[in-house]
């Protein structure tokens with residue numbers, strides 16, 4: 001794995017040990033080399049190359065349009081930047097739902113062509129065969145339950161999931177199944193904090209929450225959301241740590257103004 005002697009690489013085992021120690025796991029998305037460098041350097045444990053790239057990078061309404069080739073392009077860029085973080089890559093919509101062979105082939109392409117360390121896959125018992133097949137090939141798998149954006153057209157909304165007992169019970173069973181199959185962790189998205197607490201306490205693998213409350217073993221956010229680059233998106237679960245939209249907008253306005261006024265470039269900025 002890591003050949004760098006100064007920086008100790010986070011592994012799937014590391015994050016499982018963190019749960020045992022009671023140390024929270026930090027996870028953020030990144031989709032390109034520059035931002036991934038900043039994220040890695042800041043000490044984030046896991047970088048997720050999320051299919052949210054479909055929204056954030058490509059401007060699509062949903063995560064459905066992004067392709068496996070596009071995910072691999074983003075992932076390869078992130079892997080080149082990540083010296084310490086564990087790099088997990090989403091299997092995009094349409095790259096695994098067909099059958100377990102398709103799922104395995106997609107996971108292998110992500111590992112081989114991008115150099116990723118693990119894959120993440122949305123769903124529970126219904127994808128058990130695919131998860132098993134990927135794990136059997138030696139590829140670590142992270143689960144994703146609750147609000148699963150690739151199924152948005154089945155649900156119709158991005159509201160909180162598993163508020164009803166039947167859906168909560170299905171989620172408990174799905175989480176137990178993913179652990180039993182050998183997943184190294186599971187993302188819990190937009191579910192009641194009490195349910196996330198129960199699931200977290202019942203599992204030995206870490207739960208990483210987004211809109212799933214304070215009891216999860218770790219937290220994940222989309223980097224553009226938490227940096228305030230993505231101005232329109234402000235759900236309740238999001239804490240915005242900067243307002244980079246404004247910072248960048250001001251800088252760009254200054255540049256435009258300096259070009260227009262012939263202030264840029266000056267004598268020192270030319271040859």
Ligand SMILES: Nc1nc(=O)c2c([nH]1)NC[C@@H]1CN(c3ccc(C(=O)N[C@@H](CCC(=O)O)C(=O)O)cc3)CN21
Nearest residue numbers: 052055056063149157158159222225230233234235236
């Ligand atoms: N930029 C970005 N951030 C994300 O967190 C994210 C993506 N993209 N794309 C993929 C999924 C989709 N996710 C989402 C999408 C919407 C809400 C949401 O809560 N939206 C609104 C309306 C919810 C409702 O209909 O009640 C909100 O204000 O809460 C949450 C997570 C999380 N992921």
Ligand SMILES: CC(C)C(=O)C(=O)O
Nearest residue numbers: 029050051052187220
């Ligand atoms: C929101 C996180 C968990 C995700 O799956 C993504 O960024 O695609």
Ligand SMILES: [Mg+2]
Nearest residue numbers: 050051052090
């Ligand atoms: Mg995703």
